[in-house]
Amino acid sequence: MPLHLPAPEAPAAGPDGKGWNRLSLNAHGGFLAQCALRPRRWGALLESQDTRRARWGGFGPCIRRGQCDGCPVREALYGQCTVVPVNAPRVLVRVEPVFARDARFCGPDGYRLWITTGPDDRNYGDRQPWTWDQAARVQGWDIGRMYADEHGEGFWLERTTRVSALGCVITTRARPSFTRHAFRVARCRVASLHCAGECTHDTELLNAISHACPGPEGANEERVPVRWTQVPEMTPQPTGRIRFGVDVRPMTVQVTATEDTRCQMARLTLTGSGWTTERVRAAGEALRAHLADRAN
Ligand SMILES: [Zn+2]
Ligand SMILES: [Zn+2]
Ligand SMILES: [Zn+2]
Incomplete structure (x- = not known):
């Protein structure tokens, strides 16, 4: 399955119209190739499940200049499965954008993904947040619908019988x-x-x-x-x-x-x-x- 997503020739703005953050840009102001295993938003997370559907735009940069064989990102996918730290049929993952102090670009510089038991869970801060790379390595849970409320955006994960109950x-x-x-x-x-x-x-x-x-x-x-x-x-x-x-x-x-x-x-x-x-x-x-x- 294709994992390496070369940058398009001259992208004018992000597909979401919000522009690009510094993680998408190389030192010369050009655009970096991306890795289909490193989603940075919900739609890309869906695409990362079957990378034949993955398109450049919603992913983190390729870290190996297209040398996908032996790539640590790919190896971690099988070797370092992310455990959902909640025993529940579904969890709501809240995506918190993290902005650098000198925000020269429009987009966020990183993300923290918080695992919650649902929209009313206010104690999720006690759990360790995930990176997007960690979210991409969850196995046995289906990616559910997108979610948004006054606190921000997120998405659901639905537990399947491919995993046992935590605990x-x-x-x-x-x-x-x-x-x-x-x-x-x-x-x-x-x-x-x-x-x-x-x-x-x-x-x-x-x-x-x-x-x-x-x-x-x-x-x-x-x-x-x-x-x-x-x-x-x-x-x-x-x-x-x-x-x-x-x-x-x-x-x-x-x-x-x-x-x-x-x-x-x-x-x-x-x-x-x-x-x-x-x-x-x-x-x-x-x-x-x-x-x-x-x-x-
Ligand atoms: Zn690559
Ligand atoms: Zn790679
Ligand atoms: Zn039996």
């Missing part, structure tokens, strides 16, 4: 006749998935279950706060040949997946006071979505 540790132990996956939050087991025989799922199922798991405040040995009367609303619909059952026990809730009414494929056991009806339903839906893949 949830998943371990897998395979035995001859079964496999058990354990989900721990703050060192306390909150869920375990028992797969009969060989697993019929990929890691996306495990990640999806981790998204449903409670945070540290709900990870404990207390009762699960759901009632048997809520079983119907927590039970996933059958899919293909797979049927589901939910069993509310004194200290646990179990979600089972059974194929062809005979053999149990998987059993998910949930423990701790953090398992609300919504979370149990989400864990069951994860099972339904990811076990279904192989059955059809």
Whole structure:
């Protein structure tokens, strides 16, 4: 995929009409070639995901004069994945332009990207801001819509099942006749998935279950706060040949997946006071979505 974006011959003004900042200019006042892996705004971040779409203009300068082989920017893309420091299905990244004191050019000299839980999050300053280069190295989150309010601009990141929930540790132990996956939050087991025989799922199922798991405040040995009367609303619909059952026990809730009414494929056991009806339903839906893949 093309990464090196040579500068156009004589650009008059930026595509956004705001002119160019000093990072776009070389020592002679010409324009620098750019790197498609170094987005400097939302549209370029989208383009950086598939650089065939990338056009010169919204990116940081190439640091290797077009020698993309062995370029540290490209190597960091695979070697230094940026972790989103929040356990949430989506985060709002606020983009703060940073201006130098002698602002001779119109554009900003740099940016700080703040990770927030949403428009009302006011405590995001406690987190370490990202550079744009770091934002380009986030994996497992989809780039969402642009966002703007009276405080400035930003964009959403949407978590996918390609990543597990922050703070949830998943371990897998395979035995001859079964496999058990354990989900721990703050060192306390909150869920375990028992797969009969060989697993019929990929890691996306495990990640999806981790998204449903409670945070540290709900990870404990207390009762699960759901009632048997809520079983119907927590039970996933059958899919293909797979049927589901939910069993509310004194200290646990179990979600089972059974194929062809005979053999149990998987059993998910949930423990701790953090398992609300919504979370149990989400864990069951994860099972339904990811076990279904192989059955059809
Ligand atoms: Zn380059
Ligand atoms: Zn490069
Ligand atoms: Zn499994």
